[in-house]
Amino acid sequence: MLKSSRDSAGRTQLAFEDIEDLARGAAFLGAGGGGDPYIGRLMAEHAVREFGMPEIISVDDLDADTNVFPVAMVGAPTVMVEKGVSGADVDLSVNRLAAIIGKKPDAITPIEIGGINSMLPIVAAARLGLPLVDCDGMGRAFPEIQMVTFNVYGVSATPAVIVNEHLDTVIVETCGDAKRAEDLIRVAAIQMGLSVMFSGYPLNGQQVKDYGVKGTLSLALNIGRAIRRGRSEGNPFESLLAYLRSTEYFNRCKVLFDGKVTDVMRETTKGFAMGHCEIRNMDDESDSMHIQFQNENLLAKRNGKTVAVVPDLISIVDGETADPITVEALRYGQRVKVIGTSAAPVMRTAEALAVFGPEQFGLDEKFLPIEELHDDI
Amino acid sequence: MLKSSRDSAGRTQLAFEDIEDLARGAAFLGAGGGGDPYIGRLMAEHAVREFGMPEIISVDDLDADTNVFPVAMVGAPTVMVEKGVSGADVDLSVNRLAAIIGKKPDAITPIEIGGINSMLPIVAAARLGLPLVDCDGMGRAFPEIQMVTFNVYGVSATPAVIVNEHLDTVIVETCGDAKRAEDLIRVAAIQMGLSVMFSGYPLNGQQVKDYGVKGTLSLALNIGRAIRRGRSEGNPFESLLAYLRSTEYFNRCKVLFDGKVTDVMRETTKGFAMGHCEIRNMDDESDSMHIQFQNENLLAKRNGKTVAVVPDLISIVDGETADPITVEALRYGQRVKVIGTSAAPVMRTAEALAVFGPEQFGLDEKFLPIEELHDDI
Numbered sequence: 001m002l003k004s005s006r007d008s009a010g011r012t013q014l015a016f017e018d019i020e021d022l023a024r025g026a027a028f029l030g031a032g033g034g035g036d037p038y039i040g041r042l043m044a045e046h047a048v049r050e051f052g053m054p055e056i057i058s059v060d061d062l063d064a065d066t067n068v069f070p071v072a073m074v075g076a077p078t079v080m081v082e083k084g085v086s087g088a089d090v091d092l093s094v095n096r097l098a099a100i101i102g103k104k105p106d107a108i109t110p111i112e113i114g115g116i117n118s119m120l121p122i123v124a125a126a127r128l129g130l131p132l133v134d135c136d137g138m139g140r141a142f143p144e145i146q147m148v149t150f151n152v153y154g155v156s157a158t159p160a161v162i163v164n165e166h167l168d169t170v171i172v173e174t175c176g177d178a179k180r181a182e183d184l185i186r187v188a189a190i191q192m193g194l195s196v197m198f199s200g201y202p203l204n205g206q207q208v209k210d211y212g213v214k215g216t217l218s219l220a221l222n223i224g225r226a227i228r229r230g231r232s233e234g235n236p237f238e239s240l241l242a243y244l245r246s247t248e249y250f251n252r253c254k255v256l257f258d259g260k261v262t263d264v265m266r267e268t269t270k271g272f273a274m275g276h277c278e279i280r281n282m283d284d285e286s287d288s289m290h291i292q293f294q295n296e297n298l299l300a301k302r303n304g305k306t307v308a309v310v311p312d313l314i315s316i317v318d319g320e321t322a323d324p325i326t327v328e329a330l331r332y333g334q335r336v337k338v339i340g341t342s343a344a345p346v347m348r349t350a351e352a353l354a355v356f357g358p359e360q361f362g363l364d365e366k367f368l369p370i371e372e373l374h375d376d377i
Numbered sequence: 378m379l380k381s382s383r384d385s386a387g388r389t390q391l392a393f394e395d396i397e398d399l400a401r402g403a404a405f406l407g408a409g410g411g412g413d414p415y416i417g418r419l420m421a422e423h424a425v426r427e428f429g430m431p432e433i434i435s436v437d438d439l440d441a442d443t444n445v446f447p448v449a450m451v452g453a454p455t456v457m458v459e460k461g462v463s464g465a466d467v468d469l470s471v472n473r474l475a476a477i478i479g480k481k482p483d484a485i486t487p488i489e490i491g492g493i494n495s496m497l498p499i500v501a502a503a504r505l506g507l508p509l510v511d512c513d514g515m516g517r518a519f520p521e522i523q524m525v526t527f528n529v530y531g532v533s534a535t536p537a538v539i540v541n542e543h544l545d546t547v548i549v550e551t552c553g554d555a556k557r558a559e560d561l562i563r564v565a566a567i568q569m570g571l572s573v574m575f576s577g578y579p580l581n582g583q584q585v586k587d588y589g590v591k592g593t594l595s596l597a598l599n600i601g602r603a604i605r606r607g608r609s610e611g612n613p614f615e616s617l618l619a620y621l622r623s624t625e626y627f628n629r630c631k632v633l634f635d636g637k638v639t640d641v642m643r644e645t646t647k648g649f650a651m652g653h654c655e656i657r658n659m660d661d662e663s664d665s666m667h668i669q670f671q672n673e674n675l676l677a678k679r680n681g682k683t684v685a686v687v688p689d690l691i692s693i694v695d696g697e698t699a700d701p702i703t704v705e706a707l708r709y710g711q712r713v714k715v716i717g718t719s720a721a722p723v724m725r726t727a728e729a730l731a732v733f734g735p736e737q738f739g740l741d742e743k744f745l746p747i748e749e750l751h752d753d754i
Contacts, residue, residue, distance in 0.1 A: 171548035187564040
């Protein structure tokens with residue numbers, strides 16, 4: 001039984017039973033990345049059982065001077081799912097950031113809504129007794145630390161703190177260049193075991209209002225619900241697409257392909273899960289889709305023609321249940337559907353594309369919105 | 378003209394003219410590592426001209442609770458000689474360490490006496506208006522951060538701060554494992570350009586008294602003087618060896634070889650200058666010495682037989698002037714002598730050898746003191 005998800009003031013509140021739906025929806029928004037939602041769900045449920053469910057607050061309710069700390073796991077999802085977090089690492093990353101900047105956090109926010117990184121902020125907020133802001137810095141998941149709206153619009157990524165399971169801690173302070181921070185944090189994270197707790201981009205409430213992708217916790221929860229309800233009604237895809245079309249950001253969407261995974265090439269290298277997969281049409285062997293990923297799915301081509309490209313979302317889901325499949329869970333023989341979804345408008349500006357457009361991933365593609373690539377969206 | 382190097386209380390004081398001798402002596406103790414002493418000398422002279430010569434204080438004059446901050450450059454000497462330091466990076470590394478541990482430094486100490494890292498603490502002490510302790514943590518140079526007496530005898534290497542020329546800063550906090558700190562600092566230093574300012578191993582006066590290699594600034598100065606004076610008297614080698622034999626630590630020493638450099642293999646890889654060189658006897662082509670290095674010379678073999686091994690010092694010097702030659706300055710055709718020197722006793726204990734004995738460098742050798750390898754020492 002689901003409890004009501006809105007309190008009397010109209011704010012989204014999470015119930016324990018919501019975590020599973022939220023994890024499923026976040027895995028969809030993870031677009032292949034963000035790590036196994038099952039692991040994330042277990043971590044969140046464990047923390048909530050021990051410390052209670054954090055209050056969810058809307059961006060509109062933030063004061064301009066509220067101190068908001070983003071938290072995330074950084075590393076390769078292939079490693080994250082094996083290592084998890086201890087809790088002490090979560091606390092330490094936030095507490096060291098607070099000590100370094102000399103400000104106590106008033107609230108926690110996800111930095112990306114995809115996968116484990118939608119769950120981890122629940123862990124942090126629950127453990128630290130802080131509210132969680134209904135927002136993130138991507139409206140999806142991305143592999144690198146500079147690929148965040150906060151950076152696009154001028155917030156410094158540093159000081160940033162990373163902590164591993166031994167509580168080894170690395171604090172990075174750069175002079176405003178988030179890509180340099182990413183490069184430093186990446187080599188440190190690799191050395192620290194390729195799955196670390198991150199707290200950085202310390203924000204004030206005004207910055208969250210100005211640059212955050214708002215309401216994404218609620219959106220992820222409702223995506224997860226739509227899939228679950230659709231299943232019980234016999235068509236999770238219809239239910240999912242209907243919900244997406246009703247949203248402010250994700251309203252341009254389409255099932256791009258239906259088929260069987262016939263090839264997966266995946267390496268954990270340079271600190272990421274890198275590779276590609278091929279999916280073939282079961283009714284027409286000559287019809288196939290090729291998807292390239294770096295933690296997240298970046299580019300989908302059907303028979304050589306681009307059908308969706310980053311920062312728009314490319315999500316591979318189970319062909320029966322619509323359960324999202326992360327890149328590390330891709331296997332030969334899976335029956336899947338590929339769903340393309342529009343990214344939030346704040347993620348598609350020229351400034352944003354200069355940070356996480358296709359060229360930033362080394363792709364020889366220009367960004368074209370999914371609704372321009374298809375006549376029927 | 379040299380000014381007196383002892384004040385009325387018997388303490389060593391440095392004059393501006395001493396810097397050149399100190400740099401030469403430190404290059405000898407650098408055992409091939411520590412970077413070009415000429416560059417180090419220019420940096421020290423520049424800082425002393427601008428800020429004045431720092432007071433040199435003896436370990437005996439330290440109070441037990443004096444806060445002593447070691448400083449050094451970390452990286453590959455091949456890169457250090459190209460990049461130098463700006464000064465602001467030096468200040469920032471010390472000031473960030475002070476802020477992190479909440480203690481102001483009362484004095485600066487070298488962490489290694491070899492090469493640039495004997496000069497850099499002069500820069501730091503001059504700029505920050507602090508005295509410089511006549512001591513270090515090796516009595517030589519070593520390539521890695523855990524290879525310090527302070528670590529051998531239980532002082533934490535961290536918090537440690539590294540800063541590059543952009544003032545990008547990385548702070549490492551580990552739970553007492555200095556090798557883990559080294560691994561983290563190394564990958565960060567590589568990412569930051571392979572030559573960074575380091576401040577770590579924050580010490581109190583008692584720890585310096587208990588674990589430091591005492592008087593090594595004075596020893597380096599006097600080694601540099603002995604070479605210079607010997608030159609004007611026609612035999613710098615005799616003068617150098619006579620002085621070394623009069624010292625407390627370096628009294629077992631020998632010219633191990635005399636010849637011409639006939640091969641150098643040197644790579645800047647994994648964050649170090651790695652490689653080996655071959656030196657041939659000019660009078661007997663079948664007689665040769667092979668020296669292996671990782672920033673510093675580690676192992677000298679004559680015709681396949683070990684004649685000196687780390688932590689004892691293996692210094693290659695110019696065959697005419699006895700000017701020390703660092704590994705990055707080795708060239709085909711150089712006429713050189715190789716001098717082996719005993720390390721300080723504190724560097725030869727079982728605990729010390731477990732940190733920087735030959736096995737720690739991947740060498741298939743046991744440590745044998747130079748005086749046991751030669752009947753005539």
